[in-house]
Amino acid sequence: MIATAGLAALWFAAALAVLQLFSGFLALRQPDNPLTPVVRPLAMAQAGLVAFAFLCLIIVFVQTDLSVALVAANSHSAKPMLYKVAGAWGNHEGSMLLWVTIMALAGGFVALLEKRLPEPTLLATLGSQAFVSLGFYAFLLLASNPFARLDPVPAEGNGLNPLLQDPGLAFHPPTLYVGYVGLSVAFSFAVGALLTREVSPNFARAMRPWVLGAWIFLTLGITAGSYWAYYELGWGGWWFWDPVENASLMPWLAATALLHSVSVLASRNALRAWTVMLGVVAFAMSMVGTFLVRSGVLTSVHAFAVDPTKGTFILALLAINIGAAFVIFALRAGTVSEGQRFAIVSRESALVFNNVMLSAVLGIVLLGTLYPLVAEAMGAQVSVGPPYFNPATAVFVVPMLVVMGIGPLLRWRRDKLGRIKHFLVLPALVLAGVAIWLSLRGVHLMPLLGIALGTMLLMVALVPLKGRRLRTVTLPLWGMVVAHFGIGVALLGIACDSAFSTEKLVAARVGETVSVGPWLIRLGRIEPITGPNWTALEATLNASYGGGSTSELKPQARSFWTPVQQTNESAILTRWNGQLYTVLGEEAEDGRWQLRLWWKPFVTLIWLGGALVALGGALALLGRVLSDLRRFIAIDKIAYRRQQQGRL
Amino acid sequence: MSAALKPKHQRLVLVLAATAALIAAALLAAWSLRNQASYFYLPTELVAKPPAAERAVRLGGMVEAGSLKTAPDGVTIGFVVGDGKARVPVTFRGITPDLFKEGSGVVAEGHRQADGTFLADNLLAKHDEKYVPREMQQMTTQEARQKVEATK
Numbered sequence: 001m002i003a004t005a006g007l008a009a010l011w012f013a014a015a016l017a018v019l020q021l022f023s024g025f026l027a028l029r030q031p032d033n034p035l036t037p038v039v040r041p042l043a044m045a046q047a048g049l050v051a052f053a054f055l056c057l058i059i060v061f062v063q064t065d066l067s068v069a070l071v072a073a074n075s076h077s078a079k080p081m082l083y084k085v086a087g088a089w090g091n092h093e094g095s096m097l098l099w100v101t102i103m104a105l106a107g108g109f110v111a112l113l114e115k116r117l118p119e120p121t122l123l124a125t126l127g128s129q130a131f132v133s134l135g136f137y138a139f140l141l142l143a144s145n146p147f148a149r150l151d152p153v154p155a156e157g158n159g160l161n162p163l164l165q166d167p168g169l170a171f172h173p174p175t176l177y178v179g180y181v182g183l184s185v186a187f188s189f190a191v192g193a194l195l196t197r198e199v200s201p202n203f204a205r206a207m208r209p210w211v212l213g214a215w216i217f218l219t220l221g222i223t224a225g226s227y228w229a230y231y232e233l234g235w236g237g238w239w240f241w242d243p244v245e246n247a248s249l250m251p252w253l254a255a256t257a258l259l260h261s262v263s264v265l266a267s268r269n270a271l272r273a274w275t276v277m278l279g280v281v282a283f284a285m286s287m288v289g290t291f292l293v294r295s296g297v298l299t300s301v302h303a304f305a306v307d308p309t310k311g312t313f314i315l316a317l318l319a320i321n322i323g324a325a326f327v328i329f330a331l332r333a334g335t336v337s338e339g340q341r342f343a344i345v346s347r348e349s350a351l352v353f354n355n356v357m358l359s360a361v362l363g364i365v366l367l368g369t370l371y372p373l374v375a376e377a378m379g380a381q382v383s384v385g386p387p388y389f390n391p392a393t394a395v396f397v398v399p400m401l402v403v404m405g406i407g408p409l410l411r412w413r414r415d416k417l418g419r420i421k422h423f424l425v426l427p428a429l430v431l432a433g434v435a436i437w438l439s440l441r442g443v444h445l446m447p448l449l450g451i452a453l454g455t456m457l458l459m460v461a462l463v464p465l466k467g468r469r470l471r472t473v474t475l476p477l478w479g480m481v482v483a484h485f486g487i488g489v490a491l492l493g494i495a496c497d498s499a500f501s502t503e504k505l506v507a508a509r510v511g512e513t514v515s516v517g518p519w520l521i522r523l524g525r526i527e528p529i530t531g532p533n534w535t536a537l538e539a540t541l542n543a544s545y546g547g548g549s550t551s552e553l554k555p556q557a558r559s560f561w562t563p564v565q566q567t568n569e570s571a572i573l574t575r576w577n578g579q580l581y582t583v584l585g586e587e588a589e590d591g592r593w594q595l596r597l598w599w600k601p602f603v604t605l606i607w608l609g610g611a612l613v614a615l616g617g618a619l620a621l622l623g624r625v626l627s628d629l630r631r632f633i634a635i636d637k638i639a640y641r642r643q644q645q646g647r648l
Numbered sequence: 649m650s651a652a653l654k655p656k657h658q659r660l661v662l663v664l665a666a667t668a669a670l671i672a673a674a675l676l677a678a679w680s681l682r683n684q685a686s687y688f689y690l691p692t693e694l695v696a697k698p699p700a701a702e703r704a705v706r707l708g709g710m711v712e713a714g715s716l717k718t719a720p721d722g723v724t725i726g727f728v729v730g731d732g733k734a735r736v737p738v739t740f741r742g743i744t745p746d747l748f749k750e751g752s753g754v755v756a757e758g759h760r761q762a763d764g765t766f767l768a769d770n771l772l773a774k775h776d777e778k779y780v781p782r783e784m785q786q787m788t789t790q791e792a793r794q795k796v797e798a799t800k
Binding site for chain 1 (some may be wrong): 658659662665666669670672673674676677678680681684685686687688704706718721722723741742743744746747757
């Protein structure tokens with residue numbers, strides 16, 4: 001019953017999207033036709049219907065309604081409640097419905113909230129949004145219906161992959177999807193602006209909050225996903241250059257570039273065509289990411305909701321949407337007039353430089369991710385890993401980070417390096433000092449560069465605040481300072497992890513003490529325990545830092561029974577200066593237990609940095625939204641006063 | 649200098665500079681992909697056309713029954729990966745994946761050593777029915793075909 005209602009709502013929403021597409025574009029030709037006023041309400045109604053369909057899916061999962069094929073394949077009545085709810089999007093069909101839900105909600109919010117854009121541009125934007133979502137409606141309804149029924153109804157479900165039975169599942173995919181799909185708004189804005197020839201600072205100011213919002217969620221999603229993989233996989237690594245990780249990194253790189261160029265367009269009326277193109281590219285990367293993750297064309301440690309037969313459909317959608325956008329771009333780019341000029345030494349130049357560097361990194365990641373596909377088509381099976389990605393991206397990331405430090409100190413339009421020289425002397429000295437000190441300690445080149453550069457970035461990131469009264473600093477400026485500071489923090493964490501981590505792999509008897517870094521770790525006991533749908537062997541480790549007081553860690557080797565699978569649950573102890581990471585392996589024949597132990601100094605800075613970057617974005621977004629609100633209130637007041645005067 | 653540039657020229661210069669940087673990135677990517685991509689080998693291929701000793705490759709095959717041995721340190725294992733025609737001894741230090749066992753498939757990431765043995769940095773085994781390394785999906789169909797051929 002509920003499943004049927006969900007399916008009906010989905011069909012109805014698709015029908016509204018057809019109408020929205022039609023009326024949105026009709027308004028371009030005949031602005032005063034009777035359908036024009038319904039475009040906004042259509043977008044909002046569509047959002048409501050899809051949200052209802054998604055709610056229905058969650059309900060059938062919570063009730064474990066096994067007559068729904070998706071529930072039977074992915075759920076089990078004995079699963080904890082949190083995973084019943086989260087299980088709704090831990091599979092192919094459910095995650096695609098989540099995608100469409102977020103897309104419709106984004107469209108609905110644009111229709112509800114966007115007041116800055118000229119009406120024709122907004123209608124074209126909503127039309128474009130409907131065009132993109134129609135492809136996904138077709139995909140859901142024709143090729144991967146989440147509400148498909150089973151007859152006869154099975155007695156019990158298959159259960160959810162144990163690696164996914166973690167609180168991370170409840171938050172990570174939705175966060176990342178909000179980011180992915182939020183970029184569809186940037187895409188639609190770009191298409192709408194091209195169609196109505198409205199590429200202007202005003203358009204950039206309207207687009208900026210949406211890009212910022214999507215980018216914040218992408219940042220959070222990637223940061224949280226990295227930490228989730230770090231503790232769940234039990235390999236001690238936080239980034240594997242796995243295709244699924246790259247799939248989330250590529251839209252982030254494009255969105256970061258877009259975020260900065262949209263700011264240039266908003267405040268300096270330059271980089272017009274480039275901004276529009278980045279809007280298209282960013283969403284293209286979201287779709288490439290979805291294709292890579294959903295189609296199963298690549299081997300991945302994170303690919304859980306995979307269905308190879310459906311890759312072609314997504315690829316076709318990708319080709320249609322992006323192809324159409326590029327055709328519009330090619331036809332209209334000539335009409336986008338040149339923006340304001342700027343000198344070689346100026347803040348615009350620094351931003352252009354970093355945009356190009358981000359694009360180069362994006363290109364390198366994209367090529368490395370797609371190369372195995374190309375090679376396979378030519379008959380060779382290859383995989384591409386850190387030996388390719390690390391050095392090739394570093395070539396562009398290092399100069400980018402240097403310019404990221406200097407850029408914010410420069411003035412718009414034209415500046416002289418001589419003016420900011422004195423800000424840079426101390427950071428440069430620190431950079432050199434740290435580098436020399438580390439090289440004397442035998443640290444390798446890349447981590448050395450990372451630590452030195454990270455330390456320098458922490459200093460220069462704060463320079464824009466110099467000489468200002470902190471109370472008067474605007475929120476967007478705070479946002480930039482915090483985000484750039486966060487990049488420095490994350491870089492320090494990454495470099496410290498690779499420079500100073502120590503690892504120990506041993507087979508230890510119960511009662512034996514092992515050392516790793518400054519830690520002494522005693523294997524206390526091993527005992528069996530049971531959870532809601534698993535049993536486990538749990539080790540008790542007594543760890544003491546430098547001979548001080550001891551803390552307990554309890555890594556587990558878990559066995560799930562629905563479906564049957566083993567996982568290693570790592571146990572992590574966090575101190576202010578790093579993390580102790582422990583994994584319990586198997587029992588050797590002579591009764592010893594395999595233990596894998598890492599001491600990772602300052603590794604937590606990686607995710608702290610990511611969180612700071614997202615916080616910076618949030619501050620900037622808050623600042624923009626507040627000043628928009630103030631502006632609208634002021635406009636309303638003026639209009640009201642005029643009205644009053646008119647009456648007098 | 650730039651003040652003398654006409655608007656059209658500034659756009660042109662920007663486009664050219666950006667294109668040059670992107671081409672440089674593409675060339676760098678192509679060059680390092682040739683050197684750094686790790687190729688997938690079956691044991692037969694690894695024996696017939698051995699890759700350079702330090703080059704990272706992946707080796708996929710079946711763990712031969714009775715070949716798995718644990719060294720006295722308790723964490724180093726040795727086993728033989730075969731595909732019915734050739735056999736390659738593999739050494740691995742670490743915690744093995746959960747479904748790694750004799751008689752089942754494995755993909756070992758690592759490199760061939762000068763003495764012909766394979767040193768694995770990482771082992772990928774079949775996690776469950778839903779997650780199989782793609783190379784292994786294909787491998788099992790190849791094997792199934794071989795078995796069909798053998799029984800004819």
